[in-house]
Amino acid sequence: MAQPSKEPCKKEACDIQACLSKNNFLPQRCQRVIEMLQACCERCNNESTHCGSVAALLKQIKNAVPVTGIRQRCLRMVTSCVSNAQKSVLNGTTDAVSVVGREQIRLGLPSKGRMAADSLDLLKDCQLFVKQVNPRQYVAQIPQLPNTEVWFQRPKDIVRKLLSGDLDLGIVGLDIVGEFGQGNEDLIIVHEALNFGDCHLSLAIPNYGIFENIKSLKELAQMPQWTEERPLRVATGFTYLGPKFMKDNGIKHVTFSTADGALEAAPAMGIADAILDLVSSGTTLKENNLKEIEGGVVLKSQAALVASRRALTERKGALETVHEVLERLEAHLKADGQFTVVANMRGTDAEEVAERVKTQPSLTGLQGPTISPVYCKRDGKVSIEYYAIVICVPKKALYESVQQLRAVGGSGVLVSPLTYIFDEETPRWSQLLSKLGL
Numbered sequence: 001m002a003q004p005s006k007e008p009c010k011k012e013a014c015d016i017q018a019c020l021s022k023n024n025f026l027p028q029r030c031q032r033v034i035e036m037l038q039a040c041c042e043r044c045n046n047e048s049t050h051c052g053s054v055a056a057l058l059k060q061i062k063n064a065v066p067v068t069g070i071r072q073r074c075l076r077m078v079t080s081c082v083s084n085a086q087k088s089v090l091n092g093t094t095d096a097v098s099v100v101g102r103e104q105i106r107l108g109l110p111s112k113g114r115m116a117a118d119s120l121d122l123l124k125d126c127q128l129f130v131k132q133v134n135p136r137q138y139v140a141q142i143p144q145l146p147n148t149e150v151w152f153q154r155p156k157d158i159v160r161k162l163l164s165g166d167l168d169l170g171i172v173g174l175d176i177v178g179e180f181g182q183g184n185e186d187l188i189i190v191h192e193a194l195n196f197g198d199c200h201l202s203l204a205i206p207n208y209g210i211f212e213n214i215k216s217l218k219e220l221a222q223m224p225q226w227t228e229e230r231p232l233r234v235a236t237g238f239t240y241l242g243p244k245f246m247k248d249n250g251i252k253h254v255t256f257s258t259a260d261g262a263l264e265a266a267p268a269m270g271i272a273d274a275i276l277d278l279v280s281s282g283t284t285l286k287e288n289n290l291k292e293i294e295g296g297v298v299l300k301s302q303a304a305l306v307a308s309r310r311a312l313t314e315r316k317g318a319l320e321t322v323h324e325v326l327e328r329l330e331a332h333l334k335a336d337g338q339f340t341v342v343a344n345m346r347g348t349d350a351e352e353v354a355e356r357v358k359t360q361p362s363l364t365g366l367q368g369p370t371i372s373p374v375y376c377k378r379d380g381k382v383s384i385e386y387y388a389i390v391i392c393v394p395k396k397a398l399y400e401s402v403q404q405l406r407a408v409g410g411s412g413v414l415v416s417p418l419t420y421i422f423d424e425e426t427p428r429w430s431q432l433l434s435k436l437g438l
């Protein structure tokens, strides 16, 4: 194997050093960051794209660089440095044992089942149109994100492939993240509430026989029937989360069996005493004479945007792509629950109208009402008698708000859907940076 080259680092190393020194960082600290960067690139030359030392380097930068702007510049330089090191391997400048080089960011979407159509619809609502030529084609493009390709996969494979580095981002249920991610720190939840795929993972027992009066997990655990020889038998598809939940709750005498579906039949078939499965409407439990119990919810789930930490810190453009996707998602999801309400109000001036509006609890809008004069022509003269008030109102509080508007003299109330609310910065973006140690 050829000697690893430190060349790709040189320019970035100088830039980072200059940036840090210019901002009064101690020379030893700068030096340490640069050494780590160079060691990291050596390893990238030698090993693969998944050089774990980048994470350590980023942590070091976090400690050394408290100012967000400078920290982000350093991060970009590090990413570019590492990707140069990788490119030099691909171009043959340096040998490598195995390098998975790819330019495109990969987003995994559910290929079928409950989550598939909803994932595409959500992206569409964010003006991200997935172009899939036919439904059996597993790769697709999003013209609005030219550096990103979509790969359709089964939800559990999305999580597995995020962990193996074959996908960078994905949309899956939090249940699948918990079950197949198993707390792996490389999986980062970028947005935990995409507003579809709602369900919960729950323990359920028959509502007849020895279970008739059992109402809680505690009571279930204390039943004298369960012994080492005859443990509580639980049927579940969640073979990681199930045992973990029982252990965390101190339930000792328990065994698990698994099946791919129709688990609700297991107690009546005599295969299990209880089941641990997803519930949404509760119909399947009810139809099979099963009930949930207090303390039996393992987790609440809905669709989430998940990313690979390594991809975000090492793959060129990944962080920027996540930022854009996150902004679009947040703008859409925030607006989704709101209406824009416009009404006219008679008044002497804008402040007086504002005072009246503010007496009503549902009329404050996002930051406060926008009030503007309505110019009308009377006897050939332009005058202001009315003011238009514009507010955002939660959909649930619409009627209440209309009543409150009327109560303070509002008339001609217009209600229209709100499509996007772009905040100054999305709170989840700063949370993501902090999870990444940036």
Ligand SMILES: Nc1ncnc2c1ncn2[C@@H]1O[C@H](COP(=O)(O)OP(=O)(O)OP(=O)(O)O)[C@@H](O)[C@H]1O
Pocket: 112, 113, 114, 115, 155, 172, 173, 174, 175, 176, 197, 198, 199, 260, 261, 278, 279, 280, 281, 301, 302, 303
């Ligand atoms: N009632 C529900 N039952 C199961 N999953 C639900 C439910 N409601 C929402 N979900 C979400 O949908 C995901 C499962 O979707 P789906 O049932 O299509 O896949 P699957 O069960 O893995 O596929 P299959 O049933 O073909 O094995 C879950 O991981 C969960 O996040």
Ligand SMILES: O=P(O)(O)OC[C@H]1O[C@H](OP(=O)(O)OP(=O)(O)O)[C@H](O)[C@@H]1O
Pocket: 260, 261, 262, 263, 264, 277, 278, 279, 280, 281, 282, 283, 284, 285
């Ligand atoms: O509370 P409910 O709305 O009734 O939904 C819960 C049921 O839905 C899921 O099964 P699915 O339809 O995926 O069938 P499967 O068991 O064949 O996977 C889940 O495993 C439950 O059985």
Ligand SMILES: [Mg+2]
Pocket: 261
């Ligand atoms: Mg299913």
